[in-house]
Amino acid sequence: MDWYDANRRSLPWRKTRDPYKIWVSEIMLQQTRVAAVIEYYERFLKTFPDITALARADEQDVLAQWSGLGYYRRARMLHAAAKQLATQKMPRSAAVLQELPGIGRYTAAAIASIAFGEPIAVVDGNVERVLSRIARSGSLDFWAATQGLIDHDRPGDFNQAMMELGATVCLPKNPLCGRCPVKQSCGTRGEHKTDRPPTRKKSTIGYVLATNRDSIALVQRPANARLMPGMWELPESKRVLQSVPLLSVRHSITTTDYTINVWRGRAPKGSVQLKVAQAAKLPLTGLTRKILRRLSLLRD
DNA sequence: GATACGTGGAA
């Protein structure tokens, strides 16, 4: 705790104890880097400052705020949970929080401890790595272990301290053991073996850029699409339209590394012609946002 | 218990 008090990073969600804001931060931080979250966090809360504002928003507008952050199911579930809570108060215990969509064991414990002071420990990737190294054990009940260590006076800070240690010192690859406050207790001095992530498939796809003055043709992904349902993107092109693409970019989406060629062409059937300024307000996929940015059709 | 879900940036 002393180490945390002296070394904690200043982060936007550490300036508040508003349960809603803590909740939003925890959802955004799931499998997502702090650096990527900060900007989205600030903008999201400006647009949806409280649960009521989020609950009455259209899903498309919620997704638009999330556009580019990834794992869009998180935004849908956050929105769904906000609607559920519109008529009741925010649950104050991890057990009840976990009943809400998008809130699992980790997030429930994080919100309950940080916002409400419940003495319940979290286990995330950081905590697992820290405990694994200290214990030099592959078979450890992380939840029981960290629950046994928790600071009952400051459970939220304790949880954040464990994660902060993993995120800034007990790094996956080159841990900074010299800076570690518990190196005397550590059984491994930072050794750690991780499973190699599965090799990703490679695929090449084409998109059509059909612009007309200040408008552009986009399509909305089907509501039942497995990947990014309801989000907007450029129309796909089934074949090569010119000898050289207007733009070629690489982009990875979960399990596939894509090479994307963008061809200038006519708006296909089923596409919608939209002013670029309007398109910018839609929930575009990250890839589409990237392409339009590269082509200077969007700012950022 | 696997697997799918997105993305941009560091190494």
Added chain:
DNA sequence: TTTCCAAGTAT
């Protein structure tokens, strides 16, 4: 250029 992710959850 390629690898490896990052404060998990739902199915």
